[in-house]
Amino acid sequence: MGKVLTQQQIKRYHAEGFIAPIDVMAEEEAAHYLARFEQAEAAYPAELHAENRNNLHLSLSCFDELAHHPIILDAVEDLLGPHFSLWGSVLFAKEPQSKHFVSWHQDSTYAGVEPHDYLTPWIALTPSTRQSGCMTMLPGTHRDGIRPHHDTYGADNILTRGQNISDIDTRNGVDLILRPGQMSIHHARTIHASQPNHSAYRRIGFALQSYVASGGRQVIGDNYWLPMRGDCEHGEMIELQRPRYDREPHAVAQRQKVNENFSRILYHGAKQVRSY
Ligand SMILES: O=C(O)CCC(=O)C(=O)O
Structure with a gap:
């Protein structure tokens, strides 16, 4: 038994490259986070x-607070050990009845973080179901290296480049059904995708993309890290600070720099650069 995960969940993560569902908080608490996000969205539309x-x-x-949630961090520690940092995060929101989707991809393809044995917890703030476009994982694909990705820049594809792995057998894909307040965790090389949201509500998940064990490096762009637990060493790193309150000026400026770096990394060598 780990701090949060059972021995069986730990074994399954290493064998299959993902685990779900993991209870992080009650639905009511997730609704509270959703409300705080939607208030911020209404109040600061430019940001x-x-x-x-x-x-x-x-x-x-x-x-x-979500990035530092003790249950999330304990689960990460069960898989990565006691020393790790956070590289970045992405909020994935698919609007009701929208065509937006995520094509088959491996997170580590363009992230510039090495080695590739890092992971992403994805926490649901609204129900993530087949109808609302939950993620689907292809078990065991984290063991096979990086597959060729083709950049499509598809209009409805919410990945930066619309990158897609074709010629894969997706018949044994596993749909990750989560209630608000539950999370999944996937390995950086696990092939995954998600379909459009056919429901009447927003499908919202917060991806902590990714927690990386001490020793991991950013090899394309600037080496920004937010240390989370233990002793974190990532070479000549630029250490990030937590915001002390919403939109603290220093924190907003810091996020801006990190986002510019994020974009340079994710579009490195790309033929086209989109605005997200
Ligand atoms: O939220 C989604 O539908 C996709 C998220 C994803 O690809 C990821 O977290 O790596």
Whole structure:
């Protein structure tokens, strides 16, 4: 038994490259986080809109609290050990009845973080179901290295480049059904995707993308890290600070720099650069 995960969950993560569902908080508490996000979205539309949802944990306290949630961190510690940092985060919101989808991909393809044995907890703030476009994982694919990705820049594809892995057998894909307040955890090389949201509500998940064990490096862009637990060493790193309150000026400026770096990394070598 780990701090949060059972021995069986730990074994399954290593064998299959993901685990779900994991209870983090009650639905009511998740609804409270959702309300705080939607209030911020209404109050600060320039800083928080469909094309500006990266690294919100660096400027808004509700996302900073989620990034430091003890159950999430204990589960991460069960898988990565006691020393780890956070590289970034992405809020994935698919509007009701929208065509937006996420194509088959492996997170570590363009992130520039090495080695690839890091992970992403994805916490549901609204129900994540087949109808609302939950994530689907292909078990065991984290063991096979990086597959060729083709950049499509598809209009409804919410990945930066619309990157897609074709020629894969998706028949044994596992749908990750989560109630608000539950999370999944996936390995950086696990192939995954998600379909459009056919429900009447927003499908919202906060991806802590990703927690990386001490020793991990950013090899494309600037080496920003938010240390989370233990002794974190990432080479010549630039250490990030937590926001002390919503939109603390220093924190907003910090998020801006990190987002610019994020974009340079994710579009490194790309033929086209989109606005998210
Ligand atoms: O939220 C989604 O539908 C996709 C999220 C994703 O691809 C990820 O967290 O790595």
